[in-house]
Amino acid sequence: MKRQKKSVLVLVALVLVFVTVMTACGKPGANSDSSSPSGSSGEAGSKENITLRMTVWGSPEEVAAYKFGIKRFEEKFPNIKVDLQHIAADYDTKLTTMVAGNDVPDIAMMESASIAFPLAEQGKFYNLQEFLDKDEFINVDSLVPNIIYSLEPGNVIGIGPGPESFGLFYNEDIFKDAGIEPPPSKLSEAWTWDEFIEVAKKLTVDSKGRTADDPNFDPKNIKQYGVSVSTWWGVYSNFIYSNGGDFVSEDGKSFALNQPAAVEALQKISDMMNVHHVSPSPVQAKNIPATNVALQTKKVAMAIDGQWATAGLAQSNFNFNVGVMPVLKEPVTTVVCGMFSMFKSTKHPEEAWELMKALIDPEASIEMITSGTWMPSYKNWYTDSDMLAKWTENLDARPSGYNDAIVEVILTKGHQTPTGYVKNFNKIMDIVNPALDKVWLGQQTAQEAMDSIAAKAQEQVQGRRDIK
Amino acid sequence: MRKGLWYGLLFTAPAILGFVIFTLGPMIASLVLSLTDFNVFKDQTSFVGFSNYARLFSGEDELFYQSLGVTFYFVILRVPAVIIISFAIALLLNMNVKGRSIFRTIIYLPSIVPAIASAMIWMWLMNPDLGLLNSMLSWLHLPTSNWLYAEGSVIPSVVLTTLWGIGSTVIIFLAGLSGIPQSYYEAIEVDGGGWYSKLRQITIPMVTPTLFFNTIMTIIGSFQVFNEAYILTQGGPNNRSLFYVFYLWRTGFRDTEMGYASALAWILFIIIMVFTYIIFRTSKSWVYYEGGERP
Numbered sequence: 106m107k108r109q110k111k112s113v114l115v116l117v118a119l120v121l122v123f124v125t126v127m128t129a130c131g132k133p134g135a136n137s138d139s140s141s142p143s144g145s146s147g148e149a150g151s152k153e154n155i156t157l158r159m160t161v162w163g164s165p166e167e168v169a170a171y172k173f174g175i176k177r178f179e180e181k182f183p184n185i186k187v188d189l190q191h192i193a194a195d196y197d198t199k200l201t202t203m204v205a206g207n208d209v210p211d212i213a214m215m216e217s218a219s220i221a222f223p224l225a226e227q228g229k230f231y232n233l234q235e236f237l238d239k240d241e242f243i244n245v246d247s248l249v250p251n252i253i254y255s256l257e258p259g260n261v262i263g264i265g266p267g268p269e270s271f272g273l274f275y276n277e278d279i280f281k282d283a284g285i286e287p288p289p290s291k292l293s294e295a296w297t298w299d300e301f302i303e304v305a306k307k308l309t310v311d312s313k314g315r316t317a318d319d320p321n322f323d324p325k326n327i328k329q330y331g332v333s334v335s336t337w338w339g340v341y342s343n344f345i346y347s348n349g350g351d352f353v354s355e356d357g358k359s360f361a362l363n364q365p366a367a368v369e370a371l372q373k374i375s376d377m378m379n380v381h382h383v384s385p386s387p388v389q390a391k392n393i394p395a396t397n398v399a400l401q402t403k404k405v406a407m408a409i410d411g412q413w414a415t416a417g418l419a420q421s422n423f424n425f426n427v428g429v430m431p432v433l434k435e436p437v438t439t440v441v442c443g444m445f446s447m448f449k450s451t452k453h454p455e456e457a458w459e460l461m462k463a464l465i466d467p468e469a470s471i472e473m474i475t476s477g478t479w480m481p482s483y484k485n486w487y488t489d490s491d492m493l494a495k496w497t498e499n500l501d502a503r504p505s506g507y508n509d510a511i512v513e514v515i516l517t518k519g520h521q522t523p524t525g526y527v528k529n530f531n532k533i534m535d536i537v538n539p540a541l542d543k544v545w546l547g548q549q550t551a552q553e554a555m556d557s558i559a560a561k562a563q564e565q566v567q568g569r570r571d572i573k
Numbered sequence: 574m575r576k577g578l579w580y581g582l583l584f585t586a587p588a589i590l591g592f593v594i595f596t597l598g599p600m601i602a603s604l605v606l607s608l609t610d611f612n613v614f615k616d617q618t619s620f621v622g623f624s625n626y627a628r629l630f631s632g633e634d635e636l637f638y639q640s641l642g643v644t645f646y647f648v649i650l651r652v653p654a655v656i657i658i659s660f661a662i663a664l665l666l667n668m669n670v671k672g673r674s675i676f677r678t679i680i681y682l683p684s685i686v687p688a689i690a691s692a693m694i695w696m697w698l699m700n701p702d703l704g705l706l707n708s709m710l711s712w713l714h715l716p717t718s719n720w721l722y723a724e725g726s727v728i729p730s731v732v733l734t735t736l737w738g739i740g741s742t743v744i745i746f747l748a749g750l751s752g753i754p755q756s757y758y759e760a761i762e763v764d765g766g767g768w769y770s771k772l773r774q775i776t777i778p779m780v781t782p783t784l785f786f787n788t789i790m791t792i793i794g795s796f797q798v799f800n801e802a803y804i805l806t807q808g809g810p811n812n813r814s815l816f817y818v819f820y821l822w823r824t825g826f827r828d829t830e831m832g833y834a835s836a837l838a839w840i841l842f843i844i845i846m847v848f849t850y851i852i853f854r855t856s857k858s859w860v861y862y863e864g865g866e867r868p
Contacts, residue, residue, distance in 0.1 A: 198826050205613045220614075223829055227614040388722045392702045531827065535636075539811040546810075561635075 155453050156186045157460055158210040160203075162196040167473060174469030178460055185456055204229065211451040212461055215263055215444050217254055217524040218531065222570075224446075225262040231447040233261040236458045243462060247484055251440035251521040257570055263444025266465045267479030270438040270515035271343050273431070274414055275407040276400045277424035279329075283308060288407065288428025290506030292436050292514060298373060301431035305331030305383035308406035317383050324382035331383035332407040333393055334374055336545050338534065339441055340409055342523055344370040348433035352523045352533070357569030360562040362537060363555035370433060371544060371551035379547030387545045397421040411441065412511050415477035419501035426504040429514060440519040467496070477502025480515065487516050521571070528567040536562045607835035614829050625836035637837070639812050640820040643728065647816065648795040651732045655791045656784070659739045663746035664776070677747070684740035692804040695734040696721070721805055724813045731801045731814060742787050749783030750776070781860045789849055796845050817841055 161171055168191050175187045190210065192199045197219050203209050204224065215221035224230060237244050237253075245253065252265035273288050280287040285307055289295060296304070309317035309331040316322065317331065334340055345351065350367030353360060361367055377384040385393050385405075393399050396408045397417035408414070409430060418425045429436065445461045447454065467474055467481035474481055474496045486492045497503045497512065524530050540554040549557075582589075607625055611618045629637050666677050683691060698705045699720035707717040720730040757775045766774070777784075802808055802819035818841070825834030 201613050201826060201829060219827065220829065224614050227612075227616065229614065388701050388719055391696075391700055391722065539809070542810040 152184050154184050154186070155456060156188055157212065157451075157453060157457055158188045158190065159212040159214075159460070160190045160192055160196075160200065160210045161214040162192055163214070166476065166478065170470040170473040171464060173472065174464045174466070175460075177469055178463035181463070182456070182459065185460070187460060207450075209448045209450055211453065211457045212445055212447055215446045217263075217444065217522060221254065221263060221444065221446060222256065222524075222528075225256045225260075229449055230256075230262040231449050231451070231454060231457075232259075233264060233447065233458075233461075234259055236454075237261060240458075240462070243465070243483070248482055249440075249480070249484055249487070249515065249519075251519045251525070252442050252444075252482055254444050254525050255570060258573055263446040264461065264465060264482070265442030265444045266470060266482055267473060268440055268442045268482060268515060269411045269413055269480065270440055270511060270519065271340065271409060271411055271430060272427045272438075272510050272514075273332075273407055273409055273429065274396060274400060274418065274425060274427050276403060277426050279308060279403060279406040287426065288506075290426075290428045290509040292429055292509070292518070295429045295436055296431040298431050298433055301332075302377070302381055302383065305377070305407065306381060307331070309381075309383045317381060322382070327382065327385075327389075329403050330385050330393070330405045332377070332409065333390065333396070333399060333405040334377060334384050334409050335390070336374075336387050336541065338523065339411065339439060341371065341374055342439045342520075343409070343430060343437060344374060344433055346437040346439065346520045347430075347435055349435065352527050352530070353566055353569060357528070357572060358566070360533070360559055360566050362562070363552070363559040366434075368551045368555055371541070371555070373433075375544045375547060375551060378545060386547070387542070397425075400425055412480060412515075413478050415502040415504075415507075417477075419477050427506045427510045429510045436514065436518045437520045438514050438518055439522055440515060441522045471496070475500055475502065480511075484516070487512055526569050526571040528570060529565050532565040533562050536565065603835040603838055606832050607839050609832045611832035611835070612829050613831055618832075621832070625833050626840075628833070629836060629840060636812065636815060636820055640815045640817045643813060643815055644796060644798065644817040646728050647732065647798055648792060650729060651735060651795045652788065652791050654732060654736060655739050655742060655795075656788055658736060659742040659787070660746055660780075660784070662739075663743050663750055664772075666743065666747055667750045677744075680743055681740035683737045686738075688800045689804060691737060692734070692800065695737070696805060699730060699734075721814075722810060724811050727806060727810065727814045731798075731805065734801060734805070735798070742791065745787055746780065746783055749780045753779045778861045779863070782862060785852070785856050785860045789852055792848055792852070793845055796841060796848075 159175075161168065163171070168189075171189060175189060179185060179187060196214075197216075200209075200213060201220060209229070215224075234255075248264065249268050252268045253261055254263040254265070255261050275288055277287060285304060288304075303318075306317040308329065309322075309327060310329040311317075311323040312326040312328050313323065317324075342352075345362075345367045348366045348370040350364060350370055351361045352367075354364075362371070374384075378386040393404055394402070395417060396410045396414040398421065399405045400408060400418070401421045401423045412427075415427070430438065445464060447457050447461065451457050463469055465482045467483055467486050470479060473479040477500075481487070481492075481496060486496065493508070493512070497508055527533065536558050537555075540549075540558045543549040544551050544554045608620055608622060609618050610621045610625075628634060632638075662680055666673065666680065670676075697703075699707075701707060701717070701719045701722060704720070706720065710717045718726050718730075721727055753775065757779070758771055761771050761775060797818050798816045799818040799822065802814050802816040803822070806814040808815035808819055808823075817837070821834050821837040821841070824837060825831050
């Protein structure tokens with residue numbers, strides 16, 4: 106336990122050595138392909154046999170979906186073989202090492218919050234804009250908004266399969282028993298924050314059966330919370346955006362979490378935990394299981410979570426549904442998703458593009474979509490009612506509120522994830538997160554906490570990717 | 574004689590080669606890298622002299638000082654705890670009681686549990702609302718704690734989790750204890766001394782070489798604490814468990830600043846060297862070797 110990390114660097118070098126050894130003798134197949142004078146100019150139809158290498162992470166179900174997509178692709182292009190490498194753990198470390206060893210795949214699944222942008226800044230990725238410009242089948246308008254990641258305007262580094270948005274999931278029986286109207290699913294009827302808190306109070310129950318609006322309510326012994334809200338930026342960003350705030354200013358020049366709109370949203374979330382006691386604090390949240398179990402066991406009545414929660418909910422045997430999140434000023438959902446990126450070093454960009462398309466195609470990942478984990482990337486799967494029916498009707502993962510609360514919202518009210526446009530996001534959050542810990546615990550107000558680190562955070566602000 | 578030398582080299586070759594290729598080589602490489610701005614993703618790497626080190630000590634990198642402080646606190650808490658507790662356990666296990674080997678096995682058992690598994694168990698035990706520790710405390714009407722999830726208690730809690738795995742330290746103490754000749758104790762008995770005299774006059778002086786070794790190894794191991802931050806706390810809350818090696822790893826692998834991370838690694842190496850040197854220097858005055866002075 107303590108001896109194995111003699112020095113992290115020893116390990117690094119060890120891995121590096123291994124990678125070089127592996128690349129030197131390990132993949133004659135790929136080498137012989139690339140030595141042939143082919144590729145970059147060629148049509149995808151050029152009939153020589155090639156191998157594309159691809160790395161992904163993910164659960165066994167996700168990998169199965171990729172394999173299914175790859176099988177379809179290989180049937181369509183019999184001369185192309187896809188070597189899928191599933192890296193289950195420490196994906197970024199492994200990929201970093203591959204980059205250091207000059208042994209990168211043709212296509213890699215990437216995550217906007219980690220090493221995708223650092224790699225792109227060093228020019229390691231193909232600009233997919235050129236493909237999007239000339240492709241007959243998919244282009245910027247045929248994809249769901251906010252799933253294209255750009256280093257700067259016009260330089261697309263990745264396209265996401267399986268977009269995700271956020272919603273307000275709830276246990277229908279709790280509402281029925283309490284005689285309370287459940288959360289609306291239509292955007293036009295969305296709760297205001299105060300309405301939301303009122304309902305949450307009525308549904309927060311202590312061990313003696315008193316609710317949070319009872320003066321004798323005991324916040325130390327809560328049996329059922331009104332709502333669970335994670336303190337992950339993915340969740341609270343929804344409310345910052347909804348309140349008109351942002352992580353950095355519009356011109357990208359200044360840190361904006363200490364500005365009134367963002368501070369108000371953060372404070373409201375903190376108040377839910379520390380003033381109204383309707384939501385578990387980060388410490389109490391350690392006892393709250395995953396959304397599906399928490400709702401089923403009535404530990405919480407409502408949960409703000411990503412739509413991927415429907416996969417787990419579909420397998421839990423209780424009446425769940427989904428409504429739109431409460432609105433501060435504007436209805437908004439943050440859209441998060443991974444991305445496929447193409448390494449510039451690929452010898453077969455055209456073929457790699459075809460593979461990428463094949464994997465983004467919702468038909469390929471239909472299992473992932475109908476099971477609830479993903480949503481389709483193609484816009485016509487939302488707008489065309491036949492297509493929409495394919496993945497939203499008569500499925501356990503798609504309750505009655507789903508079309509209004511999720512499908513409609515992601516299409517019209519989506520906001521890109523901050524990791525997609527805030528430069529240096531990780532370093533900024535390294536400074537913000539410790540300060541937010543104090544806000545969530547109620548030790549400081551959001552204004553105090555954000556002001557206290559604003560100067561330090563400002564030093565890390567480097568601009569936005571969505572403006573020139 | 575000559576033949577003996579060759580055999581010696583032959584049989585130690587795996588260890589020597591392993592050390593040179595997998596330890597010494599990478600160390601030299603990292604020393605060189607620490608003088609560059611090496612970033613895994615950048616194609617260009619240039620020599621920057623000592624600017625990585627300058628950046629560390631300029632006060633610009635607050636997390637460096639934070640992680641250093643956190644790690645020292647951890648070492649100061651953990652080293653005495655490990656040494657005292659494992660010595661006490663070794664003394665108990667050295668007694669001639671029934672089922673001694675079973676107790677020895679039980680004490681060593683946690684050391685072979687994978688780090689992740691034991692970390693998960695500790696997370697459950699230390700859960701503020703449902704965990705066994707708080708349940709026991711409130712049953713005894715004692716104040717409960719937020720353990721890993723509060724700024725003040727996170728480091729002591731992490732120390733507590735590591736105490737679980739002191740089996741190997743205990744084993745080394747046991748080896749030291751069993752090397753003490755029985756006749757010394759008999760001599761004390763003849764002189765009419767009790768258990769305290771035995772402990773004070775025989776056991777402790779005789780076991781000082783083992784104590785010396787264990788102290789150094791525990792200090793080194795404690796400075797290199799990583800798993801606990803990686804699995805249990807992610808450096809939180811409010812960076813209060815941002816251990817040095819965890820910060821180093823984050824700099825090198827998440828932020829891909831390998832040059833800077835190498836400089837961090839060398840600073841840690843120097844710190845550990847200094848501590849080891851100090852203990853070696855003081856050892857003359859407190860470590861007793863039966864054969865007289867250490868050669």
